[in-house]
């Protein structure tokens with residue numbers, strides 16, 4: 001078992017830019033030379049993004065694809081688990097030779113989000129003065145995160161992405177790319193996301209943040225060095241349990257677990273139902289691989305998501321998009337409901353933009369239904 005991330009945040013080398021011939025999936029870092037000006041009018045110095053690439057960048061640099069991960073994802077979208085990669089690639093079925101993102105043809109770039117904890121700068125990172133950011137880490141928005149990713153694209157020499165694709169929180173950033181930098185996005189695939197976080201999404205996310213910041217081990221976010229290994233794990237676990245229910249569908253939970261008791265446990269004697277044990281398992285796994293401060297930072301950024309802010313509203317913002325776009329809903333998603341993807345599709349110019357991924361699994365369908373998502377990737381890339 002690995003240590004909880006608040007004691008074991010990887011401290012990678014200062015930088016390591018992609019070079020022709022690099023092995024696929026090797027994690028690399030790009031460091032921004034100047035502080036990043038944030039939407040909040042603060043500045044974030046020392047920005048570094050971890051990223052992985054697969055395939056080769058063509059001489060004309062026209063074959064680059066940007067894949068953007070969801071809340072607890074990372075740059076390891078393809079390939080097996082291994083050193084530095086606690087989980088196998090979360091979209092392994094989509095990326096590789098002969099797969100929908102065929103790496104014999106496409107150059108796939110997957111950055112870890114700014115504010116995260118899998119190599120990019122976040123609350124567990126060191127500030128320029130050598131102390132950890134902790135609770136002093138600035139409030140971020142999706143726009144700040146995309147601004148950082150645009151710096152990475154510049155550094156890689158990619159003026160225009162052949163495709164920007166993401167689901168859930170990754171979809172929010174993909175949308176922000178297409179609205180704020182339309183000339184840099186040739187095609188766009190948005191999965192299980194929304195134009196603006198709704199009251200209910202903010203509510204669920206707000207409860208998760210509250211669970212973490214009310215944990216006595218939160219210490220105002222400055223827990224990383226205060227008592228190593230004793231961060232707000234209970235709060236993070238509670239947040240994950242709640243979130244995970246929203247990631248799956250009610251019929252699925254009923255069909256899989258119903259009222260069954262967990263093996264050798266009796267609910268009448270204080271034991272758990274199977275579904276409770278299942279949520280405990282997902283909470284334990286997340287607590288071992290994810291930093292609570294990053295979870296708070298990213299969740300607050302998702303709540304800030306409103307692509308229409310300062311742009312005359314959502315409809316006006318969506319009209320800025322020039323990419324060939326597809327928007328896909330998961331039919332059983334109760335967190336980012338299909339009506340929200342219908343609104344997105346209707347707002348982007350051009351007909352027939354909306355697709356449906358059929359899945360019993362709810363919101364997590366965008367991670368699990370790789371066959372259907374792969375077909376959409378092929379479609380938006382033009383066959």
Ligand SMILES: CC(=O)SCCNC(=O)CCNC(=O)[C@H](O)C(C)(C)COP(=O)(O)OP(=O)(O)OC[C@H]1O[C@@H](n2cnc3c(N)ncnc32)[C@H](O)[C@@H]1OP(=O)(O)O
Nearest residue numbers: 069070071072073074090247274275277278281364367368
């Ligand atoms: C973009 C990203 O999210 S990248 C990172 C990958 N994503 C995540 O880790 C997010 C959290 N996890 C998930 O969202 C989902 O597990 C997915 C989408 C990754 C996979 O979903 P599924 O394949 O349907 O897995 P499912 O949700 O059924 O969970 C299976 C796990 O629950 C465990 N489990 C099932 N029933 C029980 C039970 N009664 N008690 C305890 N554990 C149980 C299984 O043993 C299995 O454990 P393992 O993952 O350690 O092998």
Ligand SMILES: N[C@@H](CCO)C(=O)O
Nearest residue numbers: 070071072073168247
């Ligand atoms: N399972 C996904 C859901 C959020 O979209 C994650 O943890 O990132």
